[in-house]
Amino acid sequence: MMPKQRPLLLTGALCAAILSLGACANKDDQGGRDRGAPEVGYVVAATSAVPITTELGGRTVAFETSEVRPQVSGLIRRRLFTEGGVVRAGQPLYEIDASLYRAAVDQAEANLASARASAAAAEEKAKRFEPLAKMQAIAEQDYTDALAAARVARAAVAQNAAALETARINLRYATITAPISGRIGRSLATPGALVSASQAQPLAVIQQLDPIYVDMQQSSAELTALRQSLASGGTQPGSTAVRLKLEDGSDYGFTGTVQFSEMTVNEATGTVTLRARFPNPKRLLLPGMFVTALFDQAVEPDAILVPQPAIQRDFDGSAFVYLVGKDNKVVRRKVATERTAGTNWVISAGINPGERIITQGVGNLRTGMQVRPVPASSAQQVGAAGREAAKGK
Incomplete structure (x- = not known):
């Protein structure tokens, strides 16, 4: 080897070593970035039947009320x-004091006895006149008058019998x-x-308290919207079972049943009255009490539930969630939240079934961030369908 070639070989080896070290450093940096991606917990969006719980104020009403008069x-x-x-x-x-009514009964009895005696005499006279009239021993008119008198006497008996019954009824009313x-x-x-x-x-008032009614007032607009939703198939009929909260916020221990809804709207309040019936064996509910009734008036068959920790709020108050998108990158999505159902929000728009919703570790997320998604704890799973879908991921 010639002396001039050695420096060139050393230089090439040095360059190869530097490139190798640079590649290793890049590889280590990439691995560090992968290991540094935050871990987030997610649930898989799934549809489920969610009851639409209605909360209405109401007043208790006695099952039966009678004024003693x-x-x-x-x-x-x-x-x-x-x-x-x-x-x-x-x-x-x-x-x-029944003295006058007893005397009226005695008088009516006497009048009836007199009428019966007169009737007996008149009938006997008519019987005697009958053969004489046939033999033309008496005038035909005399026999006709005797028959009429007998009939009048029988009617007088009936009248006096009715008067006696009236007197006895009045005596009982004493x-x-x-x-x-x-x-x-x-x-x-x-x-x-x-x-x-x-x-x-009245002299007094009697009220039957077991069972007892609860009259609830619902807006006619809400009732109309519900009926239209039921007619279009957007919702299904719910249960007639009703739960109560008392004035102090405690739960009433018995469940009632919706009996009916009135067919007219109160013009002053624009509400319709619904009546529910509750058992009241301990007489805890008294007429006139204010209570809050809760019942599942309808069921939304294909609702999407999202755990409350997943819902974030923008500066304008609109709701959004973070999703695990393609290549495990964060996607920010606006959603429409209708109401809550237990510990979940009911989502009406913005999420499709099967998408992965981040519920844990949302504090420092931003769009496009690389994350390491893992299924959230079972306590935050949304229904059986969501858990099965999460296992399949």
Whole structure:
């Protein structure tokens, strides 16, 4: 080898070494960048049936209400019940002085006896006149008059019998009984008070509290929108089961059932009344209480649920999410959030089934960032379909 070629060989070897080191450095830098990509948790968007829960304010209403009123006039002699207690249908509540009504019964009985005696005499006379009329021993008119008198006498018997029945009914009305079973309130009349059948004020009020009604008010516009959605197939009918929250925010322990919806709209409020029926064995609900009713009025069959931590808000308040896009790069997507369902948002636009939604590690993400996606914890999975899809990724 010639002396001039050695420096050239050394120079070539040195250059090769430098290039090799540079390639290794580039490879190490690339590997470092891969290892430095943040890890994010995701769920796979899937459709599921989501109930549309309606929350309405309402008032409790007694199942049955009856005002105790007198049907005859007179002085109250006794009150026969305990105020605030439970009474049964037919139980005596008040006793009115019945002297006049007993006398009316006695008079009606006497009048009936007199009418029956007169009728017997008139019928006997008509029987005696019949053969005489056939023999022309008496005038035909006399026999006709005797028959008519017998018929009048029989009618008088019927009239007096009806009068006697009326007198007996009035005598029974002197004892005022409970028309329904339930809890009776305070007495509005005391012994010695004069009452009449035409008075405006009741003597007491009885209310049946088990079961009990809850009347709810819903906007006619909401009800119309719901009916149109049901008719178009966008939603399906929900359940008639109703849950209650009491005035203090606690849950009522029993579930009720929607009975019906009125067919007219209140012109003053623009609402429609819905009535639900609830068991009330402990008498916890009293008429007039304000409650909040919750029930699944419809079901959205193909809704997409997204965990609440995945939803971010822009400066204008609009919602967006981060998705795991192609090559595991972050994609920012605006979405339309309708309502919440438990711990999830119901998304009406912006996400398609099967897309991967980032739910964990969203704090420092930006569009186009390289990430290492892993399935989020099972507690954040959206339904069984979402978990199965996440496993398949």
